[in-house]
Amino acid sequence: MALLPLRPEFPPFLSKGGTLSRCRRPGTASRRGKSKAEGRCAILFLCRSIEKGGKVLKETLLRGRIVRALAGYYDVVVEEDGETPSAEDGQDFRRSVLRTRARGLLRELGITPLVGDLVHVRPTGEGEGVLIEVLPRKSELVRPPAANVDAVLVVATLREPEVDLAYLDRLLVHVEHARLEAVLFWNKVDVLGLSEREELEALLGVYRSAGYATFAGSVRTGEGLPEVRAHLAGKVLVLAGPSGVGKTSFLRVLRPDLPLAVGELSRKLGRGRHTTREVVLVDVGQGSWIADAPGFGALRLPDVGLPELGRLFPEIAACAEGCRFRDCLHEREPGCAVRAAVEEGKIARSRYANYLTFLRELREMHAERY
Structure with a gap:
């Protein structure tokens, strides 16, 4: 999922309410060289009302x-x-x-x-x-194309399909880069045995300690869903995660009346088949909207500088304040507080290993460019 940070949608010479500022006449360029596009944009806003007999008649919008x-x-x-x-x-x-x-x-x-x-x-x-x-x-x-999103609801499973922590952390890096909240929901706990539930509990601790709102439950049995719904109230969200984890099924539980197709898990391949073909924003009540979007393929890392990558891992960013060097990349530098936190168990080794993998990938991206 390629994400973009906030960008302005209209030129600065238009105010939020659609009135003109610093524009001399609609459709004409000022002495400062306003473009014809700006003039057309001014007309777009002015055409919402016309003057007749000294009164302004506004069209129905x-x-x-x-x-x-x-x-x-x-x-x-x-x-x-x-x-x-x-x-x-x-x-x-x-x-x-x-x-x-x-x-x-x-x-x-x-x-x-x-x-x-x-x-x-x-x-x-x-x-x-x-x-x-x-x-x-x-x-x-950008991918999926959606606007005014508050958070990304990442759905994952420990089994059916098997969890891919590198993919999960890559997805979380994109969410952090877009400055959106990431909410994790681990689905299909009902298919787990005792030892697998213990494994899942350990993973829940990893991501909660990293600063993410993390929940576990089952769309099929309803376990854990009330807690997730309460956290999502009043937000516009995008569903994300690998195929077959139950994203569309999650939506159907919240809105049983929706005519959404749900694919069966391809047991032969051990992964799901995409069931969503377009972006649809669904009102799920409690002031919440959820965008169900087409499944994601391989995610290329966002184009950031090497030092910025650490800031996209919340737990690494918090520990990095104690590093001896300000531009520490947390590899082999002396006085690195992040590596010390990994040794002390404050940062999960799986998360740190994925950070190093992404760092090498970024280096290769930069080398290809230059």
């Missing part, structure tokens, strides 16, 4: 959230009374959905609406409308 994007169409959930559906108010609303097409001017400006975007739409008919404006985003993911 509704606020909503994009819940599905497919083949140039955007399904937008809006409120019956025109209020913006929000995952922050902790309430469940009666939803209405408009299937919209983006206004041509958005395409000209290079603005691509994403699932999770808060938008303004204009109804044009029964169940249809035009997407007029994409509101500023607080976060953006």
